[in-house]
Amino acid sequence: MKKEKRSFLQNNVVQSLLASLICIVLGLFIGFIVLLFINPSGAVDAILTIIKNFMVFPNGNIALKYLGNTLVKTAPLLMCALSVLFSYKVGLFNIGAAGQYVIGAGVAVYAALAWQLPWWLCALLAMAAGAALGAVSGLLKSYFNVNEVISGIMLNWISLYSMNMLLVKVKEDTSPYTKQIAIHGKAALLPSLGLDKLFYNNKYVTIAVPLAVLIAVLVWVVLEKTKFGYELKATGMNKNAAKYSGMAEKRNIIVTLMIGGALAALGATMFYLSGYEQWATSQSSVPGMGFNGIAAAFLGGLNPIGTIFASFFIQHITEGGAYVDKTMYSSQISDLISSLIIYLCGFVLFMKHVMSKHAAKKGGKE
Amino acid sequence: MENPYAIEMLNITKVFPGIVANDDITLQLKKGEIHALLGENGAGKSTLMSVLFGLYQPEKGVIKKDGKEVKVNNPNDANELGIGMVHQHFKLVECFSVLDNIILGVEPCKHGFLQKNAARKKVLELSEKYGLQVNPDAIIEDITVGMQQRTEILKMLYRDNEILIFDEPTAVLTPQEIEELMKIMKNLVAEGKSILFISHKLNEIMSVADRCTVLRKGKYVGTVEIKDTTKEELSRMMVGRDVDFVVQKEEKTPGEVIFDVENLSVGSKTSKKDAVKNVSFRVRAGEIVCIAGIDGNGQTELVYGLTGLEPVKSGKIALCGKDITKASIRKRNTSGMSHIPEDRHKHGLVLDYTLEDNIVLQRYFEPEFTGKTGFLKRGNIRAYAERLIEQYDVRSGQGPVTLARSMSGGNQQKAIIAREIDKDPQLLVAVQPTRGLDVGAIEYIHRQLVAQRDAGRGVLLVSLELEEVLSVPDRILVMYEGEIVGELDPKTTTAEELGLYMSGAKREEK
Numbered sequence: 001m002k003k004e005k006r007s008f009l010q011n012n013v014v015q016s017l018l019a020s021l022i023c024i025v026l027g028l029f030i031g032f033i034v035l036l037f038i039n040p041s042g043a044v045d046a047i048l049t050i051i052k053n054f055m056v057f058p059n060g061n062i063a064l065k066y067l068g069n070t071l072v073k074t075a076p077l078l079m080c081a082l083s084v085l086f087s088y089k090v091g092l093f094n095i096g097a098a099g100q101y102v103i104g105a106g107v108a109v110y111a112a113l114a115w116q117l118p119w120w121l122c123a124l125l126a127m128a129a130g131a132a133l134g135a136v137s138g139l140l141k142s143y144f145n146v147n148e149v150i151s152g153i154m155l156n157w158i159s160l161y162s163m164n165m166l167l168v169k170v171k172e173d174t175s176p177y178t179k180q181i182a183i184h185g186k187a188a189l190l191p192s193l194g195l196d197k198l199f200y201n202n203k204y205v206t207i208a209v210p211l212a213v214l215i216a217v218l219v220w221v222v223l224e225k226t227k228f229g230y231e232l233k234a235t236g237m238n239k240n241a242a243k244y245s246g247m248a249e250k251r252n253i254i255v256t257l258m259i260g261g262a263l264a265a266l267g268a269t270m271f272y273l274s275g276y277e278q279w280a281t282s283q284s285s286v287p288g289m290g291f292n293g294i295a296a297a298f299l300g301g302l303n304p305i306g307t308i309f310a311s312f313f314i315q316h317i318t319e320g321g322a323y324v325d326k327t328m329y330s331s332q333i334s335d336l337i338s339s340l341i342i343y344l345c346g347f348v349l350f351m352k353h354v355m356s357k358h359a360a361k362k363g364g365k366e
Numbered sequence: 367m368e369n370p371y372a373i374e375m376l377n378i379t380k381v382f383p384g385i386v387a388n389d390d391i392t393l394q395l396k397k398g399e400i401h402a403l404l405g406e407n408g409a410g411k412s413t414l415m416s417v418l419f420g421l422y423q424p425e426k427g428v429i430k431k432d433g434k435e436v437k438v439n440n441p442n443d444a445n446e447l448g449i450g451m452v453h454q455h456f457k458l459v460e461c462f463s464v465l466d467n468i469i470l471g472v473e474p475c476k477h478g479f480l481q482k483n484a485a486r487k488k489v490l491e492l493s494e495k496y497g498l499q500v501n502p503d504a505i506i507e508d509i510t511v512g513m514q515q516r517t518e519i520l521k522m523l524y525r526d527n528e529i530l531i532f533d534e535p536t537a538v539l540t541p542q543e544i545e546e547l548m549k550i551m552k553n554l555v556a557e558g559k560s561i562l563f564i565s566h567k568l569n570e571i572m573s574v575a576d577r578c579t580v581l582r583k584g585k586y587v588g589t590v591e592i593k594d595t596t597k598e599e600l601s602r603m604m605v606g607r608d609v610d611f612v613v614q615k616e617e618k619t620p621g622e623v624i625f626d627v628e629n630l631s632v633g634s635k636t637s638k639k640d641a642v643k644n645v646s647f648r649v650r651a652g653e654i655v656c657i658a659g660i661d662g663n664g665q666t667e668l669v670y671g672l673t674g675l676e677p678v679k680s681g682k683i684a685l686c687g688k689d690i691t692k693a694s695i696r697k698r699n700t701s702g703m704s705h706i707p708e709d710r711h712k713h714g715l716v717l718d719y720t721l722e723d724n725i726v727l728q729r730y731f732e733p734e735f736t737g738k739t740g741f742l743k744r745g746n747i748r749a750y751a752e753r754l755i756e757q758y759d760v761r762s763g764q765g766p767v768t769l770a771r772s773m774s775g776g777n778q779q780k781a782i783i784a785r786e787i788d789k790d791p792q793l794l795v796a797v798q799p800t801r802g803l804d805v806g807a808i809e810y811i812h813r814q815l816v817a818q819r820d821a822g823r824g825v826l827l828v829s830l831e832l833e834e835v836l837s838v839p840d841r842i843l844v845m846y847e848g849e850i851v852g853e854l855d856p857k858t859t860t861a862e863e864l865g866l867y868m869s870g871a872k873r874e875e876k
């Protein structure tokens with residue numbers, strides 16, 4: 001009996017799941033403590049509201065509609081998480097996903113409004129732009145040994161301001177927001193293929209949602225089942241051995257960051273071409289989607305399938321925060337709590353490490 | 367009567383997934399003795415020592431110190447009990463100085479400030495007392511393996527450890543450094559320390575140890591007094607059969623040239639001077655050519671240049687008549703070159719891959735293992751790995767799906783050798799292929815090298831081991847300061863003559 005439990009705990013999947021769950025609980029708990037400090041009387045209600053998210057609506061149809069909203073935001077987050085995860089498997093920390101997301105958004109929105117291109121062409125252009133940005137980091141890394149984190153962070157800002165400049169050309173006359181795609185760039189709106197009906201006519205629910213899930217599965221297949229994935233992971237785990245066996249490690253690094261860039265950019269397309277939000281050309285901070293992708297990737301145990309659920313959870317908590325009683329808490333509270341939880345998600349690997357070390361002592365697996 | 371034992375491990379059992387690494391093993395270390403631990407690759411030596419050092423918890427058995435039962439839950443406990451360990455693969459911080467590494471974890475502090483001068487004094491005293499020469503300010507990554515090891519030893523002494531564990535300390539040392547280490551070990555026991563010493567080299571055990579405990583496949587075989595035993599008996603206890611120490615090899619006339627190296631120069635990472643200077647040699651079909659020399663005379667760089675890991679500065683390399691001087695590594699690998707690398711953890715293996723994934727590391731892209739659509743053919747990979755594991759007797763807990771990291775050092779090496787030889791290369795570049803292997807496995811590897819030669823292949827062996835240099839090859843080329851300074855015939859030369867060439871005291875006129 002004791003033996004069985006041990007090997008059960010040593011199972012990699014079980015460990016990942018457990019580590020993620022511990023982090024979630026811990027994050028919610030710390031969030032709760034913070035709420036208690038600010039205003040003890042509403043804390044229980046507030047944390048329950050956050051956990052419930054769309055379920056706070058008693059009416060099933062309305063709840064469904066708001067579940068749709070969470071899904072709309074889950075798709076881009078999932079894509080950013082996949083971008084981070086894919087690079088991480090090759091030993092690269094793609095913090096540049098945030099900038100690649102920005103470039104994707106800029107190019108897609110511009111192509112939609114200025115050129116009236118159809119959605120799929122906008123998406124392709126955005127992906128190309130994201131890939132190009134990834135390639136810059138990749139080239140710098142493989143030929144000049146510039147750390148991808150440094151170049152990524154700088155490119156994040158470069159992307160933000162250049163996209164702001166570009167998008168000013170297609171903004172509304174009286175506000176800093178870009179024109180509505182639903183009105184001025186109809187061809188670029190993502191088709192919903194009837195999915196909107198499933199969510200009580202939430203018109204923002206489009207093919208982006210199933211597409212993102214499909215891509216997650218695809219990423220898993222590529223990493224686990226193909227020669228390409230075998231090479232990439234070998235490069236990530238031991239680049240000297242990869243070189244020794246004749247793999248083109250330099251090329252692999254560049255290709256990986258290009259794919260990462262394309263994934264993040266596609267995520268941006270999925271969001272902005274749903275028409276859910278307009279780009280504010282006055283933005284002076286890089287949208288958090290790419291950074292949250294890091295948290296989602298780790299919370300998902302660096303497994304593409306796990307990442308699907310992790311992305312949903314993070315978006316669920318973030319959305320839930322919006323329903324917290326604003327008479328008791330300031331409006332930033334939702335961001336604060338979700339950031340706390342997201343922050344804790346970063347500790348998944350650490351948790352896993354602690355657990356496997358514990359198991360190793362007793363059972364003896366690495 | 368006083369208890370004569372410094373430490374006792376009684377009836378230790380340690381189980382890993384799929385394997386009983388230690389099965390009811392008893393080991394008693396007397397005070398002031400050097401006790402050798404001998405056993406085939408994967409016999410469970412490192413595991414037993416890790417149990418003593420608190421890295422693993424045994425399922426059964428007790429540890430006694432000075433007759434009293436103790437619990438060793440982690441390395442800190444071990445340290446408190448005066449147990450120190452030099453691991454098979456060193457555990458030093460590469461970018462720290464020698465001194466910083468020694469005091470790491472036990473830094474002497476006053477009011478929160480480091481007291482390095484006191485530490486330096488103690489380190490220098492210890493190094494004087496035991497003859498452990500180190501430069502306390504040198505950075506680890508710049509110093510030789512020998513000095514890194516002395517740092518590890520000083521680390522134990524600095525912590526006032528009384529029981530010292532050496533896990534295969536000599537596997538990475540040059541013959542000169544080994545002699546040095548043997549002297550140091552004798553000094554240590556003269557000063558009252560007790561030593562547990564793991565080695566595959568029977569000569570070392572015969573010359574330095576007082577007693578020897580032998581393990582086989584996780585089980586205790588016996589403990590013998592060294593003065594009452596012989597090399598032959600030890601190896602019989604360990605392998606369970608007689609081992610042939612002489613390499614069996616028939617006369618053979620080499621055929622056409624397989625590998626032709628002309629005026630090759632390779633740059634150096636650490637100095638302005640070239641590491642390899644204007645080297646020319648040939649390997650013919652059906653011969654084993656050995657590059658001999660003291661470590662650090664350009665052998666590593668020569669191999670890097672030949673195999674494509676580093677670009678060459680000038681010169682020409684031809685394999686089977688084709689110029690491969692500028693060819694990619696993949697091209698070299700697929701046009702008939704195999705390479706058993708010097709450093710198995712750095713180049714040879716992806717430690718976090720399974721054994722089967724490591725076995726196809728040089729062939730995964732072939733149609734047998736990757737389909738037209740780019741998908742891996744997992745079934746074929748498994749079958750191929752199973753065949754090699756069986757044929758080359760690679761032992762591990764869970765067969766093809768064992769993580770390479772969890773395998774014993776010697777079996778990791780066997781996996782690499784299986785992979786490289788099974789590629790059926792025209793030229794096999796084998797760099798210290800028997801490093802860390804047990805006598806049975808060494809015999810096996812040497813037979814494989816000879817079999818390659820007899821099958822009409824070329825073998826380029828790079829070795830630091832005098833015994834190997836004198837018994838395996840058909841020709842010896844001696845390297846000194848980046849140049850080939852002499853060609854010797856192993857049948858007629860002697861260890862003394864070889865030594866003169868290797869130390870630069872003698873050289874052939876061009």
Ligand SMILES: Nc1ncnc2c1ncn2[C@@H]1O[C@H](COP(=O)(O)OP(=O)(O)OP(=O)(O)O)[C@@H](O)[C@H]1O
Nearest residue numbers: 382387407408409410411412413772773774775776
């Ligand atoms: N952490 C681990 N997890 C699973 N199996 C392990 C682990 N460590 C060792 N083993 C297995 O236990 C057995 C004994 O390994 P150990 O490293 O003790 O051998 P060894 O006698 O030191 O061999 P070598 O001379 O090759 O270093 C091997 O079969 C190995 O695969």
Ligand SMILES: [Mg+2]
Nearest residue numbers: 412454774775
């Ligand atoms: Mg060992």
